[in-house]
Amino acid sequence: xxxxxxxLRALNVPQRVEVELDANGLPIGMQDAGSGIRRSVExxxxxxxxxxxxxxxxxxxxxxxxxxxGGGRVVLFEDLTTGEWWMQKP
Amino acid sequence: MDRSLSHPPTSSQAVCVWIPLxxxxxxxxxxxxxxxxPGALLAPDxxxxxxxxxxxxxxxxxxxxxxxxxxxxxxxxxxxxxxxDPVHYDERFAQLLAALARVSPVVEPAELGMAYVGTDGxxxxxxxxxxxxxxxxxxxxxxxxxECGMRSAEFDVRPSxxxxxxxxxxxxxxTPHFRVGWGKGKFxxxxxxxxxxxxxxxxxxxxxxxxxxxSQPVAVLPLDSDAHRRLRLLGLRTLGRLxxxxxxxxxxxFGRAGRRWxxxxxxxxxxxxxxxxxxxxxxxxxxxxxxxxxxEMLVLALERLIERAxxxxxxxxWRVQAVRARAELEHAASWLAAATLxxxxxDRDHIAAPLKTRLAQVPPAGAVERLVVEFTAFAPGxxxxxxxxxxxxxxxxxxxxxxxRSAVQEITLRLKRPMLHHIIAVQPWSxxxxxxxxxxxxxx
Numbered sequence: 001x002x003x004x005x006x007x008l009r010a011l012n013v014p015q016r017v018e019v020e021l022d023a024n025g026l027p028i029g030m031q032d033a034g035s036g037i038r039r040s041v042e043x044x045x046x047x048x049x050x051x052x053x054x055x056x057x058x059x060x061x062x063x064x065x066x067x068x069x070g071g072g073r074v075v076l077f078e079d080l081t082t083g084e085w086w087m088q089k090p
Numbered sequence: 091m092d093r094s095l096s097h098p099p100t101s102s103q104a105v106c107v108w109i110p111l112x113x114x115x116x117x118x119x120x121x122x123x124x125x126x127x128p129g130a131l132l133a134p135d136x137x138x139x140x141x142x143x144x145x146x147x148x149x150x151x152x153x154x155x156x157x158x159x160x161x162x163x164x165x166x167x168x169x170x171x172x173x174x175d176p177v178h179y180d181e182r183f184a185q186l187l188a189a190l191a192r193v194s195p196v197v198e199p200a201e202l203g204m205a206y207v208g209t210d211g212x213x214x215x216x217x218x219x220x221x222x223x224x225x226x227x228x229x230x231x232x233x234x235x236x237e238c239g240m241r242s243a244e245f246d247v248r249p250s251x252x253x254x255x256x257x258x259x260x261x262x263x264x265t266p267h268f269r270v271g272w273g274k275g276k277f278x279x280x281x282x283x284x285x286x287x288x289x290x291x292x293x294x295x296x297x298x299x300x301x302x303x304x305s306q307p308v309a310v311l312p313l314d315s316d317a318h319r320r321l322r323l324l325g326l327r328t329l330g331r332l333x334x335x336x337x338x339x340x341x342x343x344f345g346r347a348g349r350r351w352x353x354x355x356x357x358x359x360x361x362x363x364x365x366x367x368x369x370x371x372x373x374x375x376x377x378x379x380x381x382x383x384x385x386e387m388l389v390l391a392l393e394r395l396i397e398r399a400x401x402x403x404x405x406x407x408w409r410v411q412a413v414r415a416r417a418e419l420e421h422a423a424s425w426l427a428a429a430t431l432x433x434x435x436x437d438r439d440h441i442a443a444p445l446k447t448r449l450a451q452v453p454p455a456g457a458v459e460r461l462v463v464e465f466t467a468f469a470p471g472x473x474x475x476x477x478x479x480x481x482x483x484x485x486x487x488x489x490x491x492x493x494x495r496s497a498v499q500e501i502t503l504r505l506k507r508p509m510l511h512h513i514i515a516v517q518p519w520s521x522x523x524x525x526x527x528x529x530x531x532x533x534x
Contacts, residue, residue, distance in 0.1 A: 009529040011513065050521050059522065075523075088523055
C-alpha cells in the first residue's frame with residue numbers, strides 16, 4: 001500500500017541541459033542532456049535569482065528566460081551550488 | 091439520456107431577424123415620449139456611465155454610443171436618458187424567440203435583438219422563401235405589437251411607401267423596425283438582413299450568394315477596427331475584391347481570421363443555424379424582508395440560491411453551462427448578470443465565480459428586493475469531463491461512480507499501472523516551479 005507522498009509526481013520537473021555561454025555569461029545555445037537535441041538562443045528575456053530553503057538544503061539558482069531560434073520560450077537556470085544547467089517551462 | 095440535448099437540430103437555410111436598438115425600442119414601447127424626443131439608453135455593464143444605444147433624433151444632433159453622459163448632454167441638453175433594464179429586454183427577447191419557435195423549431199439567438207431561424211424543410215408548410223419570410227415577419231409583428239403594447243399599425247409592413255418617407259428621424263423610430271434576411275448560411279442571411287428596409291425582407295436566392303456578396307462592403311465581416319483600416323488601406327472595400335485575391339494572400343496578412351473572412355466573402359462557408367437545446371431552466375429565488383444593498387449579503391444569498399438550485403432533482407446528472415442572476419431593485423429597476431461557463435460545472439463556487447465578479451464590477455444600482463438565480467443551459471453529465479468534475483455527488487446519484495471505479499480498475503489491470511491522474515496544487519505559491527503542482531493517481 002502506497003502512501004500519499006509516493007503517489008505524487010511533481011509536474012514541471014527541470015531537465016538537465018548543457019549550455020553554451022557568451023562572454024557575458026548568457027546562454028547562446030543549449031543541448032538537451034537526454035535527447036542530445038541542440039537549440040540556439042534567439043533572445044534573452046528576464047534574468048532573476050532564486051535563493052531558498054537556506055535552513056535545510058540551500059537552493060540557489062540564476063534563472064534566465066530565453067526564446068529559442070524557431071520559437072519556444074523556456075527558463076534556463078544555473079544551479080549555483082553545483083554549476084549545472086537545467087531547463088524548465090516558465 | 092435525451093439525444094436531442096447532445097445533438098441540437100441544424101439548418102443550412104437561414105433567416106436572420108434583426109431588430110436594431112432593441113433595448114431602446116423596448117423602452118420606447120414603455121415610454122411613448124421617446125418617440126418624439128431624443129433619447130439614449132445607458133450601458134448596463136460599464137463602470138463609467140456611458141451611452142449604449144442612441145435614438146435617431148439624438149444621433150442627428152451628434153450623440154454617439156460610447157459617449158459619456160456629460161458629452162451626450164453637452165451635445166443635446168434635451169436628451170432623455172434611460173436607465174437600462176436588462177431583465178425586461180431579456181424577457182422581451184425571450185418572447186420574440188418563442189414567437190420564432192412557433193414558425194420553426196430551429197432558432198438560434200445571436201445577440202440581443204438578433205436571432206437566426208433555420209428554414210430547412212419549411213417549404214411544405216409555408217411555400218417558398220417568400221412564404222417562409224412572411225410567416226416569420228407575421229410572427230415578429232404579432233409578438234412585438236402584443237408584448238410591447240404598441241399599436242399594430244406601427245408594425246404594418248408598407249413596402250410601397252417611399253423610402254424617403256420612412257427616413258425621417260421621427261418615423262424611423264416608429265415604423266416597423268425589424269429587418270429580415272434569407273439566405274444560405276448565417277452570414278448571407280445576416281448581410282441580407284442589413285440590406286433589408288425596415289419592416290421588410292431581403293431574399294438571396296439559392297446559387298446567387300456569390301453575386302450578392304461580391305457587391306457588399308467589407309464592413310459586414312466580423313472585423314475589428316484595425317483590420318477594417320488595414321483592408322481599406324489595401325484598397326479592399328467590397329467582399330468581391332477581397333474574394334478575388336488568393337486565399338493564401340489574405341491568410342498571410344491576417345492569419346486565421348483572414349481565412350475566415352475570405353471564406354465568408356467568397357461564399358465558401360455557410361454556417362448552419364444551430365437550434366437551441368431547450369432545457370427546462372431551474373430557478374431559485376429569495377425575497378428579502380427589507381431591501382439589501384450590502385454586497386457581502388448579496389454574495390451570500392447568491393451562493394445559497396445556487397446551492398438550492400443545484401439540489402433540484404432535475405439537475406441530477408447535468409452540469410450547469412449557463413447561469414444568470416437577476417435582481418429586482420427598489421423603484422422598479424432591475425439588474426442582470428449572466429454567464430456561460432467555459433467548463434460546465436455542478437460546483438457552487440465555480441458557478442458563482444463569474445456572477446460574483448460581475449457583482450463586484452457592476453453592482454446593482456439600488457437595494458435589492460428580490461434575487462433570482464436561474465440555470466438556463468446544461469451540459470450532459472455523462473461525458474468524460476463529468477467524471478473529473480467536482481460533482482461526485484451527482485455522479486454518484488446517477489449511479490455512474492461505480493461504473494467509473496470499475497473502468498479505472500480495468501485500465502490499471504490492463505496497463506499494469508495507473509494511467510489516470512488528478513493535478514493537485516501542492517505549493518502553488520512556491521518560487522520553485524516544480525514544487526507547485528503534482529499528479530496524483532485518480533481513484534474515484
